[in-house]
Amino acid sequence: MCRRPIRTPxxxxxxxxxxxxxxxxxxxxxxxSANITGFYEKxxxxxxxxxxxxxxxxxxxxxxxxxPVYTAPFGSLDGNISVKASDRVTVSLEAIxxxxxxxxxxxxxxxxxGEINYxxxxxxxxxxxxx
Numbered sequence: 001m002c003r004r005p006i007r008t009p010x011x012x013x014x015x016x017x018x019x020x021x022x023x024x025x026x027x028x029x030x031x032x033s034a035n036i037t038g039f040y041e042k043x044x045x046x047x048x049x050x051x052x053x054x055x056x057x058x059x060x061x062x063x064x065x066x067x068p069v070y071t072a073p074f075g076s077l078d079g080n081i082s083v084k085a086s087d088r089v090t091v092s093l094e095a096i097x098x099x100x101x102x103x104x105x106x107x108x109x110x111x112x113x114g115e116i117n118y119x120x121x122x123x124x125x126x127x128x129x130x131x
Contacts, residue, residue, distance in 0.1 A: 030055040044084035051077050059105055067108040074103050088130040096122040 033054040040047045053075035060069040077099040082092040100121055105114035 025058045027058050027060065030057040046080075046082040046084075048080045049077070050079070051075060062107070067112070069114055070106055070108075070110075072104040072106065072110065074101060075099065076101050090128045092124075092126045092128070094124040094126070096124070 033052075035050065035052040037048065037050040039049075053073065055073050056070050058068060059071045062068040076097050078094070078096050079098060080092060080094045082090055084090050097119065098121060100118075103115075103117040105117075106112050107114050
């Protein structure tokens with residue numbers, strides 16, 4: 001005689017979905033992400049332009065009184081220009097978040113805003129020297 005556990009329709013649904021989200025949702029893991037980078041180097045000049053994008057992801061599981069928190073899709077455009085001033089000195093200019101993207105979080109549904117983060121565009125100037 002073969003014994004199999006008795007499964008009800010309710011228990012099958014519970015194993016596939018938990019509180020409205022997939023049982024395979026992992027905190028911080030996007031289903032899709034992409035990046036593309038272009039660069040150019042000739043003589044003393046070096047440039048780089050990079051775009052990074054990721055799909056929405058689960059930021060926090062919530063609790064019995066709070067809904068799960070998701071981060072909306074986000075993309076950022078960054079660039080860098082370097083000039084080799086001499087054999088031992090390189091001057092660089094780097095820009096982060098050139099597109100001025102905002103990072104949004106929401107609870108359960110995208111109409112229930114949690115936070116809107118904007119760090120602005122960042123420009124960095126640097127000098128690298130070898131001694």
